Amino acid sequence: MESPDFTHGSVSVDNGTPAQPSPEDTVQTVIALPIFMFAGGAVGNLIAIIVLSVSRQERKSSAFYTLVCGLAVTDLLGTCLASPLTIANYLDQHVLKDARLCQFHSFLLLFFGVTGLSIICAMAAERYLAICCPYTYQRWGVGRRFAQRFLVFIYASHVLFCCLPMMGMARSELQPSATWCFVDWRTHEPAAAAYSILYGVVSVLLILGTIVLNLAVSGALLLMRQRTVQGPATRASVRQRWRALSSAAETQMMAVLVVTSAVVLACSAPLVVRVFANRFMLNNDPSADLAAIRIASVNPILDPWIYILLRRSLLRRLLSLSRKGGSSQARGCASSPPQRNLFYPDIMRDSHVFTQLMCSANIITQLPAAVKFTQHDAESLQQTSNTAD
Structure with missing residues (x-):
């Protein structure tokens, strides 16, 4: 059985003062x-x-x-x-x-x-x-x-x-x-x-x-x-x-x-x-x-x-x-045609550096096709003119 003076935590002793922690x-x-x-x-x-x-x-x-x-x-x-x-x-x-x-x-x-x-x-x-x-x-x-x-x-x-x-x-x-x-x-x-x-x-x-x-x-x-x-x-x-x-x-x-x-x-x-x-x-x-x-x-x-x-x-x-x-x-470069970038260089100058590089790469890859297309058109026109003559 516990003593009357024994306390746990903050339980008060008999005189009413709170007990101090041990x-x-x-x-x-x-x-x-x-x-x-x-x-x-x-x-x-x-x-x-x-x-x-x-x-x-x-x-x-x-x-x-x-x-x-x-x-x-x-x-x-x-x-x-x-x-x-x-x-x-x-x-x-x-x-x-x-x-x-x-x-x-x-x-x-x-x-x-x-x-x-x-x-x-x-x-x-x-x-x-x-x-x-x-x-x-x-x-x-x-x-x-x-x-x-x-x-x-x-x-x-x-x-x-x-x-x-x-x-x-x-x-x-x-x-x-x-x-x-x-x-x-x-x-x-x-x-x-x-x-x-x-x-x-x-x-x-x-x-x-x-x-x-x-x-x-x-x-x-x-x-x-x-x-x-x-x-x-x-x-x-x-x-x-x-x-x-x-x-x-x-x-x-x-x-x-x-x-x-x-x-x-x-x-x-x-x-x-x-x-x-x-x-x-x-x-x-x-x-x-x-x-x-x-x-x-x-x-x-x-x-x-x-x-x-x-x-x-x-x-x-x-x-x-x-x-x-x-x-x-990539979406920006795909939506813009290469001809516009070629003829309007101010757009390229005002864009971001990485966008310029990517768009330039896109233009370069499409240039040979454009050149081939131009040569083919020239040959067709030449043949047409010869036939007409």
């Missing part, structure tokens, strides 16, 4: 969020890696998709290494109080934060070279092997950079919420202060570099599109280059790059802002720091679904649009 219920409620984030990040990145691995061979051999796969692997490793420590600390708050585990947790957050920004910047640089500097792109031999070597360089350099706190340059400490560890960004020690500033400056440079490169690529594509539409019909090289750049694969790459860059920068920027705020403004706001690291933790969950959902929906939409456009153009 510590076990509180822990189960709070730990549900990191478990959900861990499962979402791990499953999503595994699916993304599988989707990327079964892509066509020409896509897998490109530098861009090698970097995308490297970003997915980085997000997966970050989720699988950092999240279990966070979950264990929710179960036992003495886990991160261990100095070595706290340093390791701080290293993970530093490393995977700056590595994600570096890979995104490398993806933007690869697109910039491919579109704006194609000769340099070919001369450097930017491909799958080049991207793999660059990923190894990123990992090696960032491991060394993020190990500096363990080597004594800075000190990692448990944050006031007691759920995560990071470098002591409010210390007055010159070496530790210099490291936190250096980490923030590197992150800001990577963010700015990604934004500038994306803007440069978008501007180059818009300028090329404008020249294609407004330029004279003789500039076939510009039209051909634009058609190559506006293909489904190139459009897919740009869409993945822009959306992934926006997500990564939006998730990483709050933590970078808090680094400078804690260093220069001495703004002690643990709740803002906790919110910044939580926003950064959402990034590995969102990234893989960009590769999974965006690429499939984009290709399907582009295919449907191209089929509709091709059918309408």
